Amino acid sequence: MASSSSRSLYFDNAKFILIFLVVFGHVISPLKSNDNILFTLYSVIFLFHMPAFILISGYFSKGFHKKGHLWKSVKKILVPYVIFQVIYSIFYYWNGHDSSLNIDLLHPHWTLWFLLSLFCWNLLLYVFAKLRWVGLGISVVIGIGIGYWDHVGSFLSLSRTFVFFPYFLLGFLLERKHLELVKKVKYSTLIGFVVLVGTMLLFGTFFPKDAVPWLLGDTSYAGMGNKEITDGFIRAAQYFLTAIVIYGFLSIVPSGGFKWTVIGERTLYVYLLHGFIIKTIETFVSDDTLNAVSDQYITLLLFSLGICLLLGSYFIKKYTRPLIELKI
Secondary structure, three states, rough: OOOOOHHHHHHHHHHHHHHHHHHHHHHHHHHHHOOOHHHHHHHHHHHHHHHHHHHHHOOOOOOOOOOOOHHHHHHHHHHHHHHHHHHHHHHHOOOOOOOOOOOOOOOOOOHHHHHHHHHHHHHHHHHHHOOOOOHHHHHHHHHHHHOOOOOOOHHHHHHHHHHHHHHHHHHHHHHHHHHHHHOOOOOHHHHHHHHHHHHHHHHHHHHHHHHHHHHOOOOOHHHHHOOOOOOOHHHHHHHHHHHHHHHHHHHHHOOOOOOOOHHHHHHHHHHHHHHHHHHHHHHHHHEEEEEEEEOOOOHHHHHHHHHHHHHOOHHHHHHHHOOOOOOO
């Protein structure tokens, strides 16, 4: 990571791996209840993949104070959100998910919460960036405290916005020297693998199946069951564990360029489009067929990789760019 180009390759590699985990996590989501291995993989993936994505997004938001940044955020984030919210509303009506066509811009469909929250995180920087590391502590307190508000949820993605904001702010506060230190630690790659494998063993042994909502961050403590005063300590522990796993992940990300590294530059295309493939399959493929492939781990991995390679291709970018980037 000594040069700007190597740093770019490093982050593109990280984003490619993370978008693959996003797709793979959504592919195995309807299958995980019948397979303990898939459930463990799903749980570990959802523990850190979006927080890591969010941290990287924060790292590249250091120019928020520059002239035109707010308008750029509206154009690159908010407008695509509105466009795809309408498209998903029509799609869900077509596939029978919704009984009527209802275009609601205030409750984001499925993965679109990320765009709405990303826009809000950029706005929050105008306040929290000045507070620096004190602001990070405040953001953690808010992320913990928001869970006690019984009515917080998917409306304007408020719950996820505040629950995941600490990762975005941490990414913003991190500097080049911090990330270089991650790779310079002796045996960093080995440590990273130990952290990830250890987390999978921990989750495979102890993580309860009814605790998945904790990983999603989209509802209050009451919405996940009986609200307890100690729930805040659970979220604090989750922040701590997620930070460790993100460190482990960043330790194993290669810094060199590979054939698929370029897809790391097109993750938004994969993120916004893969849902149409997965939800269409869930609509037209029977549950028995889906259950039959739940133990075909290599097939599921290759299928997820294929989606990433297809949607991250130049061909897809060329013809969907007007919708996603508003460029012709």
